[in-house]
Amino acid sequence: MSVTSGVAGNGKKTAKRVDPVDAGVRWLDDRLGLAKGGRVFLDKIFPDHWSFLLGEIALYSFVILIATGVFLSLYYNPSAAEVVYHGAYVPLRGVKMSVAYASSVDLSFAVRSGLVIRQMHHWAADVFIGSIAVHMCRIFFTGAYRKPRELNWIIGVTLLTLAIVNGFLGYSLPDDLVSGTGIRLAFSFMLSIPLVGSYLGFFVFGGNYPGNGDILPRFFIMHVLLLPLIILGLITVHLGLLVRQKHTQFPGHGRTEHNVVGSPMYPTFIAKTTGFLFMVSGALWALGGLAQVNPIWQFGPYEPYKISYAVQPDWYMGWLDGALRIMPSWEFVGFGHTIPFEVFLPTILFPGITFTLFYVWPFIEAKLTGDRAEHNLLDRPRDKPRRTAFGAGALAFYFTLFCASSTDVLANFFQISLNSVLWFFRFSVVIIPIVVALVTYQMCLELSGVAGAGKRKRANVVTRSAEGEYDITKTEQRPGDGPSELAPTPVPTFIELGEEPEPVGAADGSGIRRIARRI
Amino acid sequence: MSVEQTTSSNEPAPVAAFDDPHLQPYAKNPRRAELVIGLCLFAGLLGFAAYGATYWVGGQTQLEGVFFGVGLFGFGFGLSAWGKYLLPQGPFSEERHTFASSEAEVEAMSSAVTQRGTMMFRRRGFLGGLLGAGAAVMGVVLAFPLLRSLGPQPGKSLDTTDWKSGMRLVDVNGRPLHASDLEVGGSLTVFPEGFVGSAVDQTMLLRAASADIVTRPGRETWGPQGYLAYSKLCTHAGCPVGLYQELTQQLLCPCHQSLFDVLQGGQQVFGPAPRPLPQLPLEIDSQGWIRAQRGFSEPVGPGFWERS
Numbered sequence: 001m002s003v004t005s006g007v008a009g010n011g012k013k014t015a016k017r018v019d020p021v022d023a024g025v026r027w028l029d030d031r032l033g034l035a036k037g038g039r040v041f042l043d044k045i046f047p048d049h050w051s052f053l054l055g056e057i058a059l060y061s062f063v064i065l066i067a068t069g070v071f072l073s074l075y076y077n078p079s080a081a082e083v084v085y086h087g088a089y090v091p092l093r094g095v096k097m098s099v100a101y102a103s104s105v106d107l108s109f110a111v112r113s114g115l116v117i118r119q120m121h122h123w124a125a126d127v128f129i130g131s132i133a134v135h136m137c138r139i140f141f142t143g144a145y146r147k148p149r150e151l152n153w154i155i156g157v158t159l160l161t162l163a164i165v166n167g168f169l170g171y172s173l174p175d176d177l178v179s180g181t182g183i184r185l186a187f188s189f190m191l192s193i194p195l196v197g198s199y200l201g202f203f204v205f206g207g208n209y210p211g212n213g214d215i216l217p218r219f220f221i222m223h224v225l226l227l228p229l230i231i232l233g234l235i236t237v238h239l240g241l242l243v244r245q246k247h248t249q250f251p252g253h254g255r256t257e258h259n260v261v262g263s264p265m266y267p268t269f270i271a272k273t274t275g276f277l278f279m280v281s282g283a284l285w286a287l288g289g290l291a292q293v294n295p296i297w298q299f300g301p302y303e304p305y306k307i308s309y310a311v312q313p314d315w316y317m318g319w320l321d322g323a324l325r326i327m328p329s330w331e332f333v334g335f336g337h338t339i340p341f342e343v344f345l346p347t348i349l350f351p352g353i354t355f356t357l358f359y360v361w362p363f364i365e366a367k368l369t370g371d372r373a374e375h376n377l378l379d380r381p382r383d384k385p386r387r388t389a390f391g392a393g394a395l396a397f398y399f400t401l402f403c404a405s406s407t408d409v410l411a412n413f414f415q416i417s418l419n420s421v422l423w424f425f426r427f428s429v430v431i432i433p434i435v436v437a438l439v440t441y442q443m444c445l446e447l448s449g450v451a452g453a454g455k456r457k458r459a460n461v462v463t464r465s466a467e468g469e470y471d472i473t474k475t476e477q478r479p480g481d482g483p484s485e486l487a488p489t490p491v492p493t494f495i496e497l498g499e500e501p502e503p504v505g506a507a508d509g510s511g512i513r514r515i516a517r518r519i
Numbered sequence: 520m521s522v523e524q525t526t527s528s529n530e531p532a533p534v535a536a537f538d539d540p541h542l543q544p545y546a547k548n549p550r551r552a553e554l555v556i557g558l559c560l561f562a563g564l565l566g567f568a569a570y571g572a573t574y575w576v577g578g579q580t581q582l583e584g585v586f587f588g589v590g591l592f593g594f595g596f597g598l599s600a601w602g603k604y605l606l607p608q609g610p611f612s613e614e615r616h617t618f619a620s621s622e623a624e625v626e627a628m629s630s631a632v633t634q635r636g637t638m639m640f641r642r643r644g645f646l647g648g649l650l651g652a653g654a655a656v657m658g659v660v661l662a663f664p665l666l667r668s669l670g671p672q673p674g675k676s677l678d679t680t681d682w683k684s685g686m687r688l689v690d691v692n693g694r695p696l697h698a699s700d701l702e703v704g705g706s707l708t709v710f711p712e713g714f715v716g717s718a719v720d721q722t723m724l725l726r727a728a729s730a731d732i733v734t735r736p737g738r739e740t741w742g743p744q745g746y747l748a749y750s751k752l753c754t755h756a757g758c759p760v761g762l763y764q765e766l767t768q769q770l771l772c773p774c775h776q777s778l779f780d781v782l783q784g785g786q787q788v789f790g791p792a793p794r795p796l797p798q799l800p801l802e803i804d805s806q807g808w809i810r811a812q813r814g815f816s817e818p819v820g821p822g823f824w825e826r827s
Contacts, residue, residue, distance in 0.1 A: 045613040112578040116587075148618055181758060181774065184718075188757040191677075191823040198673040198823045206670040208677065209757070210718050214670075246615050259612045268606040275599030278563075282591030289584010304718035305691070305708050305751060307761040309773050324756070324791065325775050331793035331822055340822030342791045343756055374617060408776055418776055419789065488612035492535030495542065 043491040046269045047249040047262035051138045056273060057131035060280040061124045062235065068121040069224060075107035075114065076100070078173065078220035080213030089297050097175075097301035100216050104174035105297050120288030125167050127284065129316045132160050140361075140391050142378040144248045146371070150362040152241045155234050157358040162231050164316050169223040171294065171314055175216060178294075180302025181311050183219075184209060192343035210304055251377045254488040258376075261488040310409055315402070322404030323350055326425045385444035393437030400429045541611065546604035553605070556597045563593025677823060680750075681720045682799060682814035686711040688724060688748070698744055698807040701726040706763040708751060711811065719819060721751040722799055723770060724809070725763050727781055734798065735784035741800040746809060748799035749785045752820035753777055755792040770796065793822065 029035040046052070079099035085092045087102060088110035108115040136156060139145055145153035168186070172179045187209040190201040206214030246260050255261045263269045287293075299308065313321055323346035332339040365387070366372055381388040403410075404425040411418040459475045535542060546552040566589030573582045619625075640647045688696045688709040696709060706725035714720045725747055732742035741747075749770065751759050758774035763781075769788065770779040777790030785796030797819050800812035818826050 043611075043613065045611055112574055113583055115580045116583045184758065185756050185774070188821040191821055194824050196824075198677055198825060202671060202673045203666055203669040208673070208719065211670070245618070246613065254610060254612065258616075259614050261610050261612045263602075263609055264607070264611050268602050268608065271602030271606055272599050273602075275595045275597065275602060278591045278595030278598060280595075282588045282593075282595055285591055286584050286588030289581050289588065303716065305716070305721040305759050307759040307773050309762075311758075311774055327791055329755075329787070329791050329793040333827075336827045337824055338822045338826040339824065340793065342793050343821060376615060408773070422776075422790075486540060486610060488610040489541055490613065491609075491611045492533070492539070492542070494534040496534050496536055498537050 039493070041243075042264070042266040044243065044265040044269075045247070045260040045262045045491075046265065047247050047260060049250060051142075052247070053276065054131055054135035054138055056276055057280055058128055058135055059235065059239075060277045061128035061131060061284065062231070063277070064124040064281055064284050065121065065128060066228065066232075068117045068124060069228070071117050072107065072121055073224055075103060075111055076173065076220075077103040078216040080175070080216055092297060092300075095301065098216075100173065100175040101296070101301045104176070108297065116285070116288045118288075119291070119293050120284050122171070122293045123287040123291070124284050125170060126293075126315060127280075129160070129163050129167055132156075132163055133316075136160060137391070137395070141381040141388055142248070142250075143375065143384060143387065144378055145362045146375040147362075147366070148245055148374055149241075149248070152238060152245070153362055154359055155238050155241070157355060159231060159234050159238065160358075161355055162227055162234070166223055166227040166231065167314060167316055169219045169227070172219055173216065173223060174294075174296045175302050176296035177299040177302050177306055177308055178311055179296075180304070181307065182313055183215060184304065188343060189347040192340045193348055194337075194339050194344070246376070248376055248378050250380075255377065257374070259488065260376075264491045310406075312405060318402040318405040319398045320347055320351060320401075322401035322425070323347070325407050326401075326404050326422060326429065328426075380448075382444045382447040385441050385448070388444050389437040389441035392440040393433040396436035397429065397433040400425065400432050404429065541609050542607040544605045545608045549605060552600065556600050556605070559593045559597030559600065561593070563590045563597060566590030566593055673825070677820075677825065678818045680711075680815055680819055681714045681717060682711050682722075682811050684811065684813040686811045688712075688722075688801075688809045688811065689715060691715060696724065696809045698746070698803045698809060700809075701746070703727070703729055703745060704765040706765075708759075709748065719752070721759060722748050723751045723760060723763065724748045725781060727768055732782070734782060738784060738798065738800070740802070741798060741812070743801055743803045746801050746803070747781055748801050748811075749779070749781065749796040750799065750815060750819040753792060754787070754794040754796060755790070755821060757821045760796065 025035065025038075077099050081099045082096055083099055083102055085095050085097055085102050085105070087093070087106045089105050089108075092105060104118075108118050139153065139156070168182070172183050172186075187201050187205055190204060191197045193200060202208065204215070204218070205211035206218075247262070249255050249260055249262070252261075263272070300306075312318070324343070327342050327346045330341045330345075332341055379387075407418060407421045407425065410416075411421045460472050461475055463471050463473070465471065544552070566586050570583060570586035570590060573579055573586055620628075689712045690696060690707055690709060693712075693715045695712065696707070701707060701724070703726050706723060709722050709724045710717055710720050726745050727742075727747055728745035730745055731740075732745055732747060733739050734742060734747065749760070751761070753760050753772040753774065755772065755775055755777050758772050760770045760772045760777075760779065762771040762773060763769075764771060768780065768782050770781055770785070771777070772779075772790070772792070775791050777792035778788045779792070779796050780786045780788050783795075785798050787793070787795055797815045797817050799815060802810050802812045804810055
């Protein structure tokens with residue numbers, strides 16, 4: 001196909017009749033000059049690898065959080081005023097409770113689809129933070145945070161922190177017995193901070209706990225306005241930097257430090273990712289309808305003097321609760337002051353150190369390895385045994401703490417003394433990460449010594465010739481075995497739309513090496 | 520497709536042939552892919568419609584979840600499969616360039632920042648200082664409305680409760696408690712009369728024996744007729760210490776499993792709590808009402824900086 005005839009054909013089309021899309025593009029371009037940049041955007045290449053979906057799960061859960069959250073805010077009332085319940089949920093009728101709790105119960109039972117959407121919101125929060133955490137692991141273990149992407153790593157860590165805080169604020173709002181206990185604990189955590197703790201607690205709560213009913217409206221406005229706005233802004237910057245710096249990619253056929261290989265934004269990626277948005281929403285909607293989460297009507301309204309057995313926060317708080325449980329009672333008293341280290345250390349200092357370490361990690365690694373070059377190709381975790389071992393050890397550490405947040409349930413379930421469980425965790429929180437790190441390190445070394453690790457094995461066909469010579473050939477690669485062997489090309493701007501060609505593999509010898517197998 | 524030839528901005532871009540292998544769908548059998556995608560989208564349509572019907576007839580949580588979930592999943596699989604099997608898979612590539620600008624550009628930018636800045640402040644150190652001082656004052660006074668307005672100063676309020684000398688103990692309904700109200704082994708949450716439901720005043724009243732109990736030297740009169748009262752706020756993180764285990768005479772905090780021995784003055788015996796539970800001295804008046812001899816002698820609840 002020659003260049004001139006293509007352009008002539010294209011020009012003829014627009015001359016004949018006004019194409020509305022073409023007219024729209026021209027109208028916008030006359031005013032905003034979008035044609036060139038817009039096309040570059042449509043041509044943006046997205047690498048095809050499953051691990052790139054993790055961040056998308058986080059993004060789409062956030063979309064669901066906003067949508068369901070707006071719905072909930074139409075019915076929820078953060079007032080702490082006391083009412084006697086006469087609503088839709090019969091077992092609670094006649095019980096004194098806050099307006100906040102009553103409205104939470106009623107939006108679950110009196111509003112059609114309300115319960116599905118409330119549970120969907122809760123599930124979406126759990127999935128949001130979970131997918132951020134797993135996405136972060138992907139970034140960590142493949143070294144995607146290295147230069148030039150340190151800024152996006154920092155924004156990502158901030159997003160994780162804000163997501164956890166907003167999750168806590170959110171599940172505090174229904175004012176049921178469990179969430180009220182969580183707010184009480186938050187006040188104690190603030191109190192534990194030396195010098196300013198009691199002032200901080202009194203300012204946030206509007207007085208000594210439980211305050212004058214100020215706390216729920218304050219948490220509410222932070223949960224629905226302040227933090228979502230910051231999160232939304234940071235997500236925008238996160239994605240903006242991603243477009244500006246382009247995706248990282250795993251090494252492979254035709255992929256270099258100086259290109260990105262994959263599917264174009266339009267139409268392939270748009271179709272796939274919109275489908276994925278629907279799938280994430282579908283999973284969350286199904287969870288919201290089928291999997292009960294946070295049944296606040298069973299816990300009853302919060303009273304400061306009431307408590308329930310096996311009180312546990314949402315999963316993303318588990319590591320802090322576990323740290324709080326296994327921390328020895330090291331209160332410092334002296335010079336007329338008290339520093340409650342048994343609370344201050346696990347709930348304030350520990351997460352502070354954790355997130356600081358996350359923030360500075362890319363710079364620590366650059367310092368330790370002396371590697372300050374730009375990296376666009378990802379590492380295989382096995383090729384970086386020290387980083388992978390450190391990361392695995394850290395994950396084991398936080399997971400052990402997470403498990404430690406269920407000491408009472410474990411003791412009950414296995415019928416062993418709480419004392420043994422506690423001491424088990426105090427030791428294992430040190431031992432398990434070290435063991436995991438050492439094992440991971442050794443596994444990385446072993447794996448990197450194996451040729452073709454992680455690839456599907458292909459059978460060797462041994463043939464004997466008439467002369468008696470043996471010959472070994474590998475069987476042909478099967479579809480999906482590896483990246484296509486075509487050389488990557490830029491996305492074409494003009495396509496000559498003619499007859500629909502034969503599907504791939506149907507015609508032989510077309511230069512396409514994908515094998516069609518009929519079984 | 521002629522990809523190697525580079526096109527300048529004036530030259531029209533090359534035209535790709537439709538049978539270019541990069542533009543071909545991945546599916547070996549596009550008809551079957553179309554069928555599957557069609558079925559997925561149709562299932563999605565049915566799911567949405569079924570949700571609408573469920574809502575219309577009154578709603579049912581599980582069915583709503585299933586139907587709308589099926590609707591979304593059907594659309595999701597349909598669209599993703601469309602993208603994966605019927606749209607061009609490439610591989611396509613995009614070039615990338617290093618971000619760093621040329622040395623001259625970087626130098627120009629950096630000197631633009633420093634030199635214009637220097638121009639602004641040169642020989643105007645006084646104005647610059649004034650600007651800095653004003654901004655600092657603004658920052659400090661902004662903390663007044665943004666922080667100080669939020670709540671009162673703590674003062675001594677963390678050190679005290681509403682328990683006063685001679686106050687009667689009342690239960691959660693405000694009913695005063697009589698010496699005959701609890702059997703041995705019984706326990707109850709109590710408040711000072713007039714402060715029912717108060718978070719800081721909540722106290723565990725329990726009857727550990729029928730005779731007077733001395734839990735510590737110096738507390739000879741605090742446990743008349745076996746009645747003992749301890750602050751219900753855990754000294755660890757402030758949860759209500761709600762579980763009275765009569766067999767071992769211990770109070771358990773269900774939040775982080777601190778254990779307190781009620782016969783030893785609320786001494787912590789297990790868990791992260793750093794201090795014993797404060798004990799409320801009790802007395803029983805001539806008519807049998809249980810009263811507080813006086814308030815708690817130390818701050819209740821978790822530790823804080825000002826606590827001595």
